[in-house]
Amino acid sequence: MGKPRAKRRTGGRPVDAGALKRDTLVMNETQTFDTIIVGGGLAGGLAALALASRGFNCAIVDAGDPATVRNAAFDGRTTAISYASARVFRRLGLWDAVTPNAEPIRDILVTDGRAKSRFDEGAVSTFHLHFDSRELGDDTPLGWIVENRVLRNVLFDAIEKNALVTLFAPAKRAGAAFNAAHAIINLEGGQALKAALVVAADGRFSALRAEANIKTNQWRYPQTGIVATVAHEHAHEGVAQELFLPAGPFAILPMTSASKGEHQKKHRSSLVWTEHSDAAPAFMALDDDKFRIEIENRFGPYLGAVEPAGPRWSYPLAFTLAQSYIAPRLALIGDAAHAIHPIAGQGYNLGIKDVAALTDVLSEARDVGLEIGHLSVLQNYQRWRRFDSASLALGTDLLNRLFSNDIAPLRFARDIGMGAVGRVAPLRKFFMRQAGADLGALPSLMAREL
Numbered sequence: 001m002g003k004p005r006a007k008r009r010t011g012g013r014p015v016d017a018g019a020l021k022r023d024t025l026v027m028n029e030t031q032t033f034d035t036i037i038v039g040g041g042l043a044g045g046l047a048a049l050a051l052a053s054r055g056f057n058c059a060i061v062d063a064g065d066p067a068t069v070r071n072a073a074f075d076g077r078t079t080a081i082s083y084a085s086a087r088v089f090r091r092l093g094l095w096d097a098v099t100p101n102a103e104p105i106r107d108i109l110v111t112d113g114r115a116k117s118r119f120d121e122g123a124v125s126t127f128h129l130h131f132d133s134r135e136l137g138d139d140t141p142l143g144w145i146v147e148n149r150v151l152r153n154v155l156f157d158a159i160e161k162n163a164l165v166t167l168f169a170p171a172k173r174a175g176a177a178f179n180a181a182h183a184i185i186n187l188e189g190g191q192a193l194k195a196a197l198v199v200a201a202d203g204r205f206s207a208l209r210a211e212a213n214i215k216t217n218q219w220r221y222p223q224t225g226i227v228a229t230v231a232h233e234h235a236h237e238g239v240a241q242e243l244f245l246p247a248g249p250f251a252i253l254p255m256t257s258a259s260k261g262e263h264q265k266k267h268r269s270s271l272v273w274t275e276h277s278d279a280a281p282a283f284m285a286l287d288d289d290k291f292r293i294e295i296e297n298r299f300g301p302y303l304g305a306v307e308p309a310g311p312r313w314s315y316p317l318a319f320t321l322a323q324s325y326i327a328p329r330l331a332l333i334g335d336a337a338h339a340i341h342p343i344a345g346q347g348y349n350l351g352i353k354d355v356a357a358l359t360d361v362l363s364e365a366r367d368v369g370l371e372i373g374h375l376s377v378l379q380n381y382q383r384w385r386r387f388d389s390a391s392l393a394l395g396t397d398l399l400n401r402l403f404s405n406d407i408a409p410l411r412f413a414r415d416i417g418m419g420a421v422g423r424v425a426p427l428r429k430f431f432m433r434q435a436g437a438d439l440g441a442l443p444s445l446m447a448r449e450l
């Protein structure tokens, strides 16, 4: 790998420092920032923009090449962005670029869809829950389904234009040093970056977390998430479906329509199909026609004829929860702090809340003259986020264990539970607010009213 490219600004114009080169980027040069964010994924990219919105000067260091990461083939997933998370994008001026490609979720249908009763008899299970956004009393949808490639491109476009954010990518970290005065991140190639605080946004396998000796609770699920886009005959009407099948949840998520000519059937949905890990490779290897039959068996007839539209991706599923979100001059956000089962579509939403909370904590500390890398400041961030994300992470784990099986007593218990929630309006509203990430102490970027 050559020397990492860094975006620089001269005379207000972004310049590629790879092209700018040698005379400005001297080997062993140390550049100083307020914060260095290691990991420019969905959490790290958003963190840089949020911190920059409060005047912090940020560096992002990412191992990936932006040209590859921006490409559709890099990540085929969609993300369910909750309505509280969307406020963060809105307040950072990013939502207008997202919204043409964001499909509103109007209803969520959850069905205990054991394969036999659901598919063999062609009937919907009597045990289902219906969450209707209209019950919350305004026109706000329950969330939006957005392709990850769209989110990544929106973030990268904004980063390129932001005078307070410098991107070093592709750039590998050669080392890190934390001391009483500052933190240093060394890059392969000789550059050194200095800041008061390092934000670890380097994902589930965070090397920074390990180097800081922060332990994790972690386990692998015997499940793999198969992700694909399908085109279908009938409109989805903004309904997200989650079928609980014995191998795990099977989610059908409404997407924006394909542009004309892109695909014959223009209605599209995204699948997140949780399957036993030992069976997943066989499903991944099926030709499109056999894959279509497997999908149709699970969908039933409600979307009409369906067909796969594009490649498939698979993700081994695991749970990772950091035992601390902070160390001196280090704060963990996103999957570096908590990587959870996608059953409730909340992983990135938790990361968005981390970003918003950290932004409040750091700007409030700076405004009263405190040092942003000091442990006493970072403790405020940990107090705000750790319990909240741990309880949601463990809740999703429990949900997956309760539903990903066909054990009769468990089935009975969960169906009673679903029936109860389905009949009690305040409970339904509670779950909708929970899914909307609109409960608890909300950071200012997420608050209902400012």
Ligand SMILES: Cc1cc2nc3c(=O)[nH]c(=O)nc-3n(C[C@H](O)[C@H](O)[C@H](O)COP(=O)(O)OP(=O)(O)OC[C@H]3O[C@@H](n4cnc5c(N)ncnc54)[C@H](O)[C@@H]3O)c2cc1C
Pocket: 038, 039, 040, 041, 042, 043, 044, 061, 062, 063, 064, 077, 078, 079, 080, 081, 171, 172, 173, 201, 202, 203, 204, 207, 225, 227, 272, 315, 333, 334, 335, 336, 342, 344, 345, 346, 347, 348, 349, 350, 351
């Ligand atoms: C199948 C599936 C479906 C999902 N659906 C949803 C959903 O609907 N809603 C939702 O909220 N969440 C969902 N999630 C979770 C969501 O995708 C993740 O929580 C989110 O992508 C995590 O983002 P991140 O930036 O924290 O981590 P990552 O995306 O892992 O980014 C980490 C970044 O760090 C960089 N990096 C790593 N190591 C280094 C290093 N040493 N030096 C420099 N850079 C480094 C990487 O290149 C990468 O860019 C889903 C997850 C899965 C698996």
